[in-house]
Amino acid sequence: MSEDNFNLAANYIQNNHKDFNKDQLLNFYKYYKQATVGQLDASLNPKPSFYKFNDRAKWDAWNSLGNMSKEEAMKGYLDQLTELKPEWIDSVDINSKQPSFKAVSRMQSNDELIEDDDKTIEDFLKEGNIEKFKELLSSVDDINELDENGMGLIHWSSDRGNESILELILSQKDVNIDLVDSSNQTALHYASSCGHKNIIKILLMNNANKNLLDEDGNSCIDVAFDDEIKLMLG
Template identity: 50%
Template sequence: MVRSLHKLFVSNLPWTANVSFDRKTGISQRETTFTSRNQNQMSNKVEDKFNLAANYIQSHHNNFNKNDLLQFYAFYKQSTVGELDINQQPRPSFFKLQERAKYDAWSNLGSMDKEKAMESYIDLLTKLVPTWIESEQKENRNSAGTFGVSISRPKFEDKIDEEIKSIKDFIRDGNVEKLKTLLKDVNQSELNAIDENGLGLIHWASDIGNEEILSIILNTKGIDVNLKDGEGQTALFYASSCGHKNCVQLLLKHEADKSIVDNEESSCLDVAYDDEIRMILK
């Protein structure tokens, strides 16, 4: 079997056909695939409009809310990179809620092809700002701008990051309901993970001294009550040194180990805030 490339004319339009011939008979097997030059032109038009839309959003990202920006982000990544490879890029930990939100938005697009993602990006912008294209074309004319976007990190990612709180913010704010929701979607390794500051969730809660928040964390299946921070200190050290009496008692109730010493050989008793805390620890 041999393949031959033929240029055909259908309705006066040039098409390229891949035609299969049998070597012995010379007869076409009629398995012909046609690709129109107009199809390529249509793709180029979509890409040009997508680039124009991306430029507009770069300049006006402060006009959109967090959810819209997340959707733009997802369509943008799908358009420029393709499907998210979840095997090569694992889901970010819940310490990084901003990165996780972006990851989930992109992942939800599945195998959507790049052109469809571009069209969805454009459609969403048109729905939100029906006059965007006239505005952007006018700006381009005034600035002699050109099409084409080469953006490794769209500006609106910064706004997404600013608007999505971290789990530490929820602990600090005492946001019980949000914390409960997040802890439903966490595995044991994440629950006992250490963040970039060298602290785990249980350390943050003990440091702040919110008994209700600490109780929620301690009652989450898989929590390590004796998790050590970067300096070898447990949550009991934090509650003790900060003088959070109720948190010290709560940790002891959950069998926190008083005998642990940190990297400098100090114990939670050594760092106790006052005599009242020392009496509880003895």
């Protein structure tokens, strides 16, 4: 199985994620994680709390592949894309740079297409639309407000690994870098569990507290994506 084709497929999905529904993206996510990381290690990636429906679904999907080899996972990823979009390979630029895969690995929520006029600041953040996010940021009354998912803007930016948006948030007056979500998780918990190293660096440079515990008694180190993240936080 060609790793080059796998990278091209991941690039294609990243650029065309709106063409797939949530279940299809979930399947791509599990194969991608298995192909790039290997079998899910629950000791390094504990199962998310029941409240975090999307994260729990991703955890369950990845875990369902068991000890499937990385090669088999790459094949599963490519087979699914080819079944859904048989013509995909003809539309990609084989000389294009390999993508960062952030949008794919975080499995952006695309339950429905929303017109720009109907989008919230959280929607633009999830899309990584910095210009629109910055435009709406000036009208935010409380930078530390939690949304209907129990998350603040700082949690979403750390979850999505968007450095530019995180820095915009941190530049705001009265921002709480240690803001806790509805499960008492901080931005550092999110960045640590997702493996976003640059986000962790930014948060630590701004004196984020590494010792705060979530509702399950876990620190950001306890939920670290891998040993390298643990060393960063240690």
